[in-house]
Amino acid sequence: MTHDIGFIGLGNMGGPMAANLVRAGHRVTGYDLVPEALRQAEEVGVRPARSAAEAVRGADVVISMLPAGRHVLAAYAELLPAAGPGTLFVDCSTIDVADARAAHELAVTAGHRAVDAPVSGGVVGATAASLTFMVGAEKEHFESARPVLEEMGRKVVHCGAPGAGQAAKICNNMILGISMIAVSEAFVLGESLGLSHQALFDVASTASGQCWALTSNCPVPGPVPASPANRGYPAGFAAALMAKDLGLAAGAAEAAGLPTELGRRAAQLYADFAAAEGAGLDFSAIITTLREGGK
Amino acid sequence: MTHDIGFIGLGNMGGPMAANLVRAGHRVTGYDLVPEALRQAEEVGVRPARSAAEAVRGADVVISMLPAGRHVLAAYAELLPAAGPGTLFVDCSTIDVADARAAHELAVTAGHRAVDAPVSGGVVGATAASLTFMVGAEKEHFESARPVLEEMGRKVVHCGAPGAGQAAKICNNMILGISMIAVSEAFVLGESLGLSHQALFDVASTASGQCWALTSNCPVPGPVPASPANRGYPAGFAAALMAKDLGLAAGAAEAAGLPTELGRRAAQLYADFAAAEGAGLDFSAIITTLREGGK
Numbered sequence: 001m002t003h004d005i006g007f008i009g010l011g012n013m014g015g016p017m018a019a020n021l022v023r024a025g026h027r028v029t030g031y032d033l034v035p036e037a038l039r040q041a042e043e044v045g046v047r048p049a050r051s052a053a054e055a056v057r058g059a060d061v062v063i064s065m066l067p068a069g070r071h072v073l074a075a076y077a078e079l080l081p082a083a084g085p086g087t088l089f090v091d092c093s094t095i096d097v098a099d100a101r102a103a104h105e106l107a108v109t110a111g112h113r114a115v116d117a118p119v120s121g122g123v124v125g126a127t128a129a130s131l132t133f134m135v136g137a138e139k140e141h142f143e144s145a146r147p148v149l150e151e152m153g154r155k156v157v158h159c160g161a162p163g164a165g166q167a168a169k170i171c172n173n174m175i176l177g178i179s180m181i182a183v184s185e186a187f188v189l190g191e192s193l194g195l196s197h198q199a200l201f202d203v204a205s206t207a208s209g210q211c212w213a214l215t216s217n218c219p220v221p222g223p224v225p226a227s228p229a230n231r232g233y234p235a236g237f238a239a240a241l242m243a244k245d246l247g248l249a250a251g252a253a254e255a256a257g258l259p260t261e262l263g264r265r266a267a268q269l270y271a272d273f274a275a276a277e278g279a280g281l282d283f284s285a286i287i288t289t290l291r292e293g294g295k
Numbered sequence: 296m297t298h299d300i301g302f303i304g305l306g307n308m309g310g311p312m313a314a315n316l317v318r319a320g321h322r323v324t325g326y327d328l329v330p331e332a333l334r335q336a337e338e339v340g341v342r343p344a345r346s347a348a349e350a351v352r353g354a355d356v357v358i359s360m361l362p363a364g365r366h367v368l369a370a371y372a373e374l375l376p377a378a379g380p381g382t383l384f385v386d387c388s389t390i391d392v393a394d395a396r397a398a399h400e401l402a403v404t405a406g407h408r409a410v411d412a413p414v415s416g417g418v419v420g421a422t423a424a425s426l427t428f429m430v431g432a433e434k435e436h437f438e439s440a441r442p443v444l445e446e447m448g449r450k451v452v453h454c455g456a457p458g459a460g461q462a463a464k465i466c467n468n469m470i471l472g473i474s475m476i477a478v479s480e481a482f483v484l485g486e487s488l489g490l491s492h493q494a495l496f497d498v499a500s501t502a503s504g505q506c507w508a509l510t511s512n513c514p515v516p517g518p519v520p521a522s523p524a525n526r527g528y529p530a531g532f533a534a535a536l537m538a539k540d541l542g543l544a545a546g547a548a549e550a551a552g553l554p555t556e557l558g559r560r561a562a563q564l565y566a567d568f569a570a571a572e573g574a575g576l577d578f579s580a581i582i583t584t585l586r587e588g589g590k
Contacts, residue, residue: 176503195454265556290555
C-alpha cells in the first residue's frame with residue numbers, strides 16, 4: 001500500500017529514513033528548517049515543502065524526527081490543524097515520556113491517531129533501513145504504523161500504550177550507558193592489576209560479565225575488531241546522544257521520586273565527557289576519562 | 296593420573312569440590328576447622344586429617360578453599376613447611392590480588408609451585424563439577440593444575456601471571472554487580488512509566504541493553520523462568536558474596552588510585568543490602584531496595 005507521507009525533520013537520521021520511504025514507493029513530502037537538509041532530501045526524491053504545514057497537507061501519514069520534546073510539541077501545534085482528519089502521526093524522535101504522552105493527547109484531541117516510535121541503530125541503521133523501532137500505541141494504531149516503519153527498519157516492537165516506546169528506549173539505553181562504564185571500569189582496574197584486555201575479555205565474554213557493551217562495542221581495541229575503539233572512537237552512538245538519553249531517564253526518575261543512583265551518575269559522567277571533548281565520539285570513549293587518577 | 300591431594304577448607308564450596316576429586320579417583324585427605332564439615336567430607340570418601348599440616352603430608356597437590364586472604368596466608372604459613380618439596384599449591388579462594396601474590400611468593404620461596412584459581416559457578420557449580428576456574432600462574436604450572444581443575448569444573452582459563460586469576464574474577468564480578476543494578480534500575484523506572492517487565496525484557500534482551508544479568512538472572516519474575524526472582528530470590532550468588540567481591544575490587548582500585556565510581560557505589564549498595572536483610576538472598580534481590588522513594 002502506497003502512502004502520502006509528510007516527513008518533518010530531515011537531518012542525519014530523518015534524511016536517510018525519508019529516502020528509504022521514497023525507495024519503497026511512497027510519495028514523501030518533507031520539511032526541515034535547515035535549507036541544506038531539504039536540498040539533500042530533494043536529491044533522493046523527497047518533494048520539498050515550504051513549511052511544515054504544507055508538508056502534511058494531503059498526507060495520510062506524518063512522520064517526525066526532531067531533537068527534543070519541545071520541538072515535537074511546537075511542530076504538532078502547527079501540523080495537527082493542517083492535516084486531514086484521522087491522519088496517523090508517527091513521532092520517531094527520542095523525547096521525554098511526558099512530552100510523548102502530551103503530543104499523543106494533542107493529536108487525539110485534534111481528531112488524529114498518534115504513536116511514539118523512537119529508534120535505535122543510529123545513522124548506520126537509518127541508512128541501511130535496519131533500525132529497531134520501539135512503539136507506544138493502541139494496538140490498532142500500532143498495526144497501521146507497522147508497514148511504514150518496516151520500510152525503515154528491521155525490527156518493530158510494540159512496547160505498550162502511548163509513551164511506552166519512549167520508556168523502553170530510555171530504559172534500554174540506561175542499561176547500556178551504565179554497563180559501558182562498568183565494562184570500562186573493569187578494563188581499567190584490570191590494567192592496574194596486570195590483567196590483559198584479551199584475558200579479561202575471554203573470561204567475561206563467556207561468563208556472567210557478558211553484555212552487549214563488552215561483546216559488541218568493546219571499549220578497548222583488540223578483542224572486538226568492529227568496535228569503534230579500534231579506529232579512534234568514531235560514533236557509532238555519540239556520547240552526546242547517550243548523555244541526552246540518560247538525561248531523559250534521570251528526569252523521568254526524578255519525577256517519579258526514584259533514586260536510580262547509577263543511572264544518574266552515568267548521566268553526569270557522559271554529560272561531562274560530552275561537554276569536555278567527547279560529544280562527537282562514540283560513547284565507549286568514556287573509558288579514556290576513567291583512567292584519571294590512576295597510578 | 297592419580298594424585299595425592301590435600302584439601303583445606305571443606306565448606307559449602309570446598310566440600311562438593313573435594314567430593315568430585317574423590318569421585319575422579321584421587322586420594323583426597325581433607326581438613327576443616329569445623330568438625331561437621333570434616334564429618335560430611337568423610338562420608339563422601341575424603342580421608343579426614345587432624346590438622347591442616349597432616350592433610351598435606353605426602354600430597355603432591357594441595358587445594359585450598361577459604362573465606363579470605365588472611366586465612367590463606369595463615370594456612371600457607373602452616374602448610375608450606377609441612378609439604379614435600381615442589382608440591383603444587385592451588386588456591387581456589389577468592390581473595391585480594393595482593394594477598395594472592397604474597398601467597399604465591401611464600402610458596403615459591405619455600406620451594407613449591409603455586410597458582411591462584413578462583414571460581415565462578417557457586418554451590419550448584421561446585422556440586423555439578425561445572426565451575427569456571429580463572430587461573431593466574433606461570434604457563435607450566437597452569438598446565439600441571441589444569442587436569443585436576445577439570446575434575447571440578449567445566450572451564451579452566453589461563454588469565455596470566457600469578458594473581459591474574461583473582462584479577463579476572465573481581466573484574467568480571469564488578470561488571471556483573473553493576474549491570475545487575477543497571478537492569479534493576481531500568482525495570483523500576485519502567486514500572487513508574489507504565490512499561491511492563493515483559494516489554495522491557497523483549498526490547499533490551501535483543502538490543503544493546505542485553506547482558507547476563509538481564510537474560511540469565513533477570514531480577515524480576517516472569518521473563519526468565521529459571522531466575523531466582525521467580526522463587527523469592529534463593530541464592531544463587533548470595534548478595535553477601537557479591538558485596539565481598541565488589542569490596543575486593545574497590546580495595547584494589549583504591550590502592551591503584553582509580554576512581555571506579557560505579558563499582559564502588561555498587562559495592563556499598565550490596566554491602567548495605569547484605570547488612571540489612573539480604574545477605575543470604577540472591578544478589579538480584581537488590582532490586583527490592585531500589586523502589587524506595589518511588590511515588
